[in-house]
Amino acid sequence: MRYEWFIGLRYLKAKRKQTFISIITIISIVGVTVGVMALIVVLSVMSGFEKTLKEKIVGMQAQLILQKTLQDGMEDYEQVANRVEKVKGVVAAAPFIFSQVMLSSETNVSGAVLKGIDPERETRTTELASFLKQGRLQDLTQSQGNLPSIILGVELAKLLGVTTGDSVQVISPFGGITPMGMMPKVKRFRVVGLFRSGHFEYDNTLVYVSLESAQQFLNMGPRVTGIEIKTDNLYRVKEIGKEIRQKLGFPFWTKDWMEMNRNLFSALRLEKIAMFIILALIVLVAAFNIISTLIMVVTEKNRDIAILKAMGAPSKGIQKIFIIEGLVIGVVGTALGTILGLLIAFNLEQVTGFVERLFGFRILASDVYYIDKLPSQVDPLEVIMIVVTASLISLLATLYPSWRASKLDPAEALRYE
Numbered sequence: 001m002r003y004e005w006f007i008g009l010r011y012l013k014a015k016r017k018q019t020f021i022s023i024i025t026i027i028s029i030v031g032v033t034v035g036v037m038a039l040i041v042v043l044s045v046m047s048g049f050e051k052t053l054k055e056k057i058v059g060m061q062a063q064l065i066l067q068k069t070l071q072d073g074m075e076d077y078e079q080v081a082n083r084v085e086k087v088k089g090v091v092a093a094a095p096f097i098f099s100q101v102m103l104s105s106e107t108n109v110s111g112a113v114l115k116g117i118d119p120e121r122e123t124r125t126t127e128l129a130s131f132l133k134q135g136r137l138q139d140l141t142q143s144q145g146n147l148p149s150i151i152l153g154v155e156l157a158k159l160l161g162v163t164t165g166d167s168v169q170v171i172s173p174f175g176g177i178t179p180m181g182m183m184p185k186v187k188r189f190r191v192v193g194l195f196r197s198g199h200f201e202y203d204n205t206l207v208y209v210s211l212e213s214a215q216q217f218l219n220m221g222p223r224v225t226g227i228e229i230k231t232d233n234l235y236r237v238k239e240i241g242k243e244i245r246q247k248l249g250f251p252f253w254t255k256d257w258m259e260m261n262r263n264l265f266s267a268l269r270l271e272k273i274a275m276f277i278i279l280a281l282i283v284l285v286a287a288f289n290i291i292s293t294l295i296m297v298v299t300e301k302n303r304d305i306a307i308l309k310a311m312g313a314p315s316k317g318i319q320k321i322f323i324i325e326g327l328v329i330g331v332v333g334t335a336l337g338t339i340l341g342l343l344i345a346f347n348l349e350q351v352t353g354f355v356e357r358l359f360g361f362r363i364l365a366s367d368v369y370y371i372d373k374l375p376s377q378v379d380p381l382e383v384i385m386i387v388v389t390a391s392l393i394s395l396l397a398t399l400y401p402s403w404r405a406s407k408l409d410p411a412e413a414l415r416y417e
Helices: 003-013 019-060 077-085 119-125 137-141 154-160 200-205 211-217 234-248 262-300 302-310 315-346 348-359 380-406 410-414
Strands: 064-068 090-104 109-117 132-134 149-153 167-172 185-195 206-210 226-231 252-256
Touching: 019 262, 019 315, 019 348, 019 380, 064 234, 077 090, 077 226, 077 234, 090 119, 090 154, 090 211, 109 119, 109 154, 109 200, 109 211, 119 137, 119 226, 137 149, 137 185, 137 206, 149 154, 149 167, 149 200, 154 185, 154 200, 185 211, 200 206, 206 211, 226 234, 234 252, 262 315, 262 380, 302 315, 315 348, 315 380
Parallel strands: 109 206, 149 185
Antiparallel strands: 064 226, 064 252, 090 109, 090 167, 090 226, 132 185, 149 206, 167 185
């Protein structure tokens, strides 16, 4: 073992006269540990949040939608869907109708988005069927006591105070013209199913009816709003959309799931960067503790440094001793923080469950956040980046104290010994 390593490690293990230095060393290690642990846990949660949100959005929304620039909808949608399905990368295509409506029950009223779907085709383009808690998508095509069928989100059903078997009134602002002016259209539907996506915005606003029921209720005739498209690659939707537009030409246009949720995912990425910078400051504070520790060690070991220099140790050798000491503090703290951070990130559900039971509150309220539980996804590249960043900060913290030690004058240090 080279003398720099031997002396640097010995200084860490030695019992010093000034116990305060030992305390500062421990605080430095704990500071780096907490900073690295917090970075891993928080970034894992944010990655998990983004992944879960994407799954829920793509599960309820189509990956790609095709519409006409004209506002009167699409009449020849069957032929268009057949042409779209022949494009390379397209798995399935299904027609849909979208409209803003009001829903009323005996106890409450709420705004909603009505979506008309073909139940058989919908199962090939979205994961709606897997989110159903009651009923089946096929029930939408069957009348219930002369009333058309409707499926609600569980949160909307709670708000309206209804469940399967009950009826609700659907009110469309696009009604007929009467001597009294434009009057809204009102029709009663029977609730045949409830879905829970885990995404509060969807569970509280979306309602589903059959394509035929939507066409009749909204006076659309044989037209639909557009076509939903599922692709074989979630992240190639832009290229596939471009191929579809080139094949169909004007006036068709496409919009993918990333464009439909651009603001949300941009905010998530910005928040992730901001959280990394904020939590990295914890490691930076610990780095200042490393600087303080090394400066005090240099002051305490003036005599040792002077003797080493008098024996022929070069300035670079002295500098290496204190770089090694500071780097060991940083590496130990980083290693402990990485282990603890990964343990928490991989067992986050159990940890949050314990905290919720201990303090009697929910960490994520489904009526406030997009999801109802705290997800976690460990990204190996992010962990490597955190480890490298923490180690680099620790290394930089050693430069000034070690440089100061290397510049010590042996004669001056030993004059009063």
